[in-house]
Amino acid sequence: MIDHVRPAQLSAWFASAPEGSQPLVLDVREPWELQTASVRADGFELLAIPMGELSGRLAELDPTRSVACLCHHGARSLRVAAFLEHHGFERLANISGGIDAWSHENDPTVPRY
DSSP states (O other), X not given: OEEEEOGGGHHHHHHTSOXXXXXXXXXXXXXXXXXXXOOOOSSSEEEEOOGGXXXXXXXXXXXXXXXXXXXXXXXHHHHHHHHHHHTTOOSEEEETTHHHHHHHHTOTTSOOO
């Protein structure tokens, strides 16, 4: 099942993760988007893999780990979360509203584009 989590709720979603595993924010945006606006890892690991490269880099991800997917507004990240669920990942979230909502809810220093 894919949870839909607003950026302001993400730390609470991570807190419910199994003991001893560091959660992951998987940023699936393109490199130019990362240069424009990025989040700072705070209590989670941050990994950027563009959506188009994910199938070839799937082995870099641990299916037992909590993974929250991030994109610009939430559409690409939802598709990636569904892809991961299809490949056996169990604890998944789509960050609803994407980095645009992140700027509003978590960190106004993150540029909007």
